[in-house]
Amino acid sequence: MRTLASLMSAEFTTMRRNLFSIIMVLTLVLTVAGFYLIPDSTHQDLGGAVAAADDAPELEAALAELPVRYLGEPRDPIGNRMSLIINLMVFEVLILPFVFIAVNLFQEKQDGTIRAYRVTPGGTGRYLTAKMLLWTGLTILYGVVLLLCTVGFGLSPASWAAMLLLLLVAGLFISAFGLFVALFFSSINGWFLPGISLLLVSQLPIVSYLFPTFSPSWITWFPTYRLLYAVRDILTIGPAGLMGPGDTIGGSYGYMAILALAATIAAFAATKRILMKEARI
Amino acid sequence: MISVKHLYHDYEGKGSFAVEDVSFDVPAGSIYGFLGPSGSGKSTVQNLLTKLLALQKGDVSYEGVPLRDIRPDFFNRVGYSFELPNLYTKLTGLENLKLHAGLFSVPTEDPERVLDMVGLADAAHRKTSQYSKGMKQRLSFARSIMNRPDLLFLDEPMSGLDPTTAARIKAIIAEKRAAGVTVFMTTHNMYTADELCDQVAFLNEGRIIAMDTPRNLKLAYGEKSVKIEYADDDGGAFRSETLFLDREDDRRRFMQLTEAGRVETVHSQEATLEQIFMRLTGRGLS
Numbered sequence: 001m002r003t004l005a006s007l008m009s010a011e012f013t014t015m016r017r018n019l020f021s022i023i024m025v026l027t028l029v030l031t032v033a034g035f036y037l038i039p040d041s042t043h044q045d046l047g048g049a050v051a052a053a054d055d056a057p058e059l060e061a062a063l064a065e066l067p068v069r070y071l072g073e074p075r076d077p078i079g080n081r082m083s084l085i086i087n088l089m090v091f092e093v094l095i096l097p098f099v100f101i102a103v104n105l106f107q108e109k110q111d112g113t114i115r116a117y118r119v120t121p122g123g124t125g126r127y128l129t130a131k132m133l134l135w136t137g138l139t140i141l142y143g144v145v146l147l148l149c150t151v152g153f154g155l156s157p158a159s160w161a162a163m164l165l166l167l168l169v170a171g172l173f174i175s176a177f178g179l180f181v182a183l184f185f186s187s188i189n190g191w192f193l194p195g196i197s198l199l200l201v202s203q204l205p206i207v208s209y210l211f212p213t214f215s216p217s218w219i220t221w222f223p224t225y226r227l228l229y230a231v232r233d234i235l236t237i238g239p240a241g242l243m244g245p246g247d248t249i250g251g252s253y254g255y256m257a258i259l260a261l262a263a264t265i266a267a268f269a270a271t272k273r274i275l276m277k278e279a280r281i
Numbered sequence: 282m283i284s285v286k287h288l289y290h291d292y293e294g295k296g297s298f299a300v301e302d303v304s305f306d307v308p309a310g311s312i313y314g315f316l317g318p319s320g321s322g323k324s325t326v327q328n329l330l331t332k333l334l335a336l337q338k339g340d341v342s343y344e345g346v347p348l349r350d351i352r353p354d355f356f357n358r359v360g361y362s363f364e365l366p367n368l369y370t371k372l373t374g375l376e377n378l379k380l381h382a383g384l385f386s387v388p389t390e391d392p393e394r395v396l397d398m399v400g401l402a403d404a405a406h407r408k409t410s411q412y413s414k415g416m417k418q419r420l421s422f423a424r425s426i427m428n429r430p431d432l433l434f435l436d437e438p439m440s441g442l443d444p445t446t447a448a449r450i451k452a453i454i455a456e457k458r459a460a461g462v463t464v465f466m467t468t469h470n471m472y473t474a475d476e477l478c479d480q481v482a483f484l485n486e487g488r489i490i491a492m493d494t495p496r497n498l499k500l501a502y503g504e505k506s507v508k509i510e511y512a513d514d515d516g517g518a519f520r521s522e523t524l525f526l527d528r529e530d531d532r533r534r535f536m537q538l539t540e541a542g543r544v545e546t547v548h549s550q551e552a553t554l555e556q557i558f559m560r561l562t563g564r565g566l567s
């Protein structure tokens with residue numbers, strides 16, 4: 001425990017002095033401001049306005065005749081603000097550990113502190129655990145603050161519990177995965193292009209979210225796809241989604257837990273074989 | 282304490298050895314110095330002894346326990362001061378020591394006391410990125426003694442230190458030895474080695490070329506002579522002579538000059554470690 005506390009304290013202090021706190025507070029302020037500045041309308045509102053303006057009852061009647069196949073349970077339309085928060089909970093909150101765990105690793109490589117760590121009894125397991133716990137904790141904290149500043153007070157305790165659990169498993173996965181990816185680069189310059197590309201690719205499920213008819217099976221395997229729908233269901237229908245036909249929340253927990261375990265094993269092996277073996281760092 | 286037998290290391294695996302057939306023993310409670318120029322393999326040996334490099338060929342054991350059977354807990358007994366200080370540059374000196382102390386499961390020193398010992402009390406709350414090279418070196422040394430080790434590895438511990446600070450660090454090292462700590466030190470500074478080490482090994486191109494106590498090496502390779510400077514008969518210019526005191530004539534001449542009160546300076550002509558190294562290898566230590 002003492003070792004974990006020391007490592008986490010050093011990592012957090014380093015990040016704090018790398019302007020991490022300022023960056024995160026600024027991001028949070030801008031996000032919350034954006035939330036309150038956009039109009040809270042829905043796509044259905046806009047559709048109704050257009051139909052009224054066109055005043056075309058024949059068209060409306062023809063549309064009503066068309067057979068409709070629902071991809072899931074019919075739901076109330078989601079407002080713009082809620083949509084924004086759903087997206088930000090995945091693509092802002094969960095990206096945090098991916099980026100900052102890499103930034104800190106490169107700081108350690110630059111300082112050469114891993115070499116000094118290797119001649120202590122600390123070991124690979126504690127090193128990895130400290131990083132994952134710290135960044136998962138910060139992910140949860142940031143997510144909770146963001147929700148409290150926006151839609152959090154309207155959530156039931158069960159929804160809060162479901163959201164915290166999701167942030168926990170997703171935070172563990174993304175911090176382990178972020179470390180695993182960063183281990184293959186010697187500096188942030190080398191990591192930047194592949195790392196940012198990976199983040200951009202991970203955002204493809206937004207297309208499916210905005211246009212649900214575009215849901216090829218390969219995109220449903222993206223962790224961000226599962227997270228996006230799990231967050232949506234927790235924030236809109238609550239843990240009832242666990243029992244629903246799509247079971248997006250329950251399925252996401254299982255999927256994220258498996259990914260978290262796999263990423264942790266991969267990160268441990270890579271840390272031991274690469275980071276703790278490098279001769280000159 | 283430390284036993285090394287036929288140690289080899291090849292970084293590229295192409296038969297070009299950075300360390301070749303190195304064997305030595307370090308008795309407990311002694312200071313063992315590895316003396317050699319940059320690139321001679323000193324740090325490679327130290328890295329092999331501490332598992333920073335994987336053992337390829339040869340045997341290393343601590344108190345009879347082979348290196349490959351050493352568990353991570355063993356490092357509770359080890360202190361390591363690096364030539365490149367490897368500090369958290371975003372943390373202060375005090376924070377660096379507190380962090381390091383937290384990595385051990387044995388009683389540790391008070392970080393503020395250790396900072397004071399190495400003369401960094403005033404800089405305790407400054408980020409180490411603002412430290413000079415010498416201050417970083419001192420902090421690295423301070424970190425190495427935080428866990429009260431009984432085995433201390435020092436890689437060029439005097440590098441970048443001014444004479445006053447170096448004297449302070451040497452005094453701490455000597456105290457540690459007196460307290461029973463075993464010290465393995467690499468250096469290219471002959472004075473440090475001469476002053477501190479119970480035994481030294483000269484390393485050149487990965488091989489040990491000589492190994493003994495500094496005194497024995499100096500006796501073996503030096504000359505039993507003195508260089509004497511004296512005023513000439515009319516008291517004007519100074520002259521100098523080298524006299525071999527094991528020769529009857531020279532001894533008489535030495536007595537004659539000293540009794541006449543004309544001697545200004547006397548220097549013994551024992552070889553320095555650097556001269557011995559040069560004689561053995563044809564190159565200097567720096």
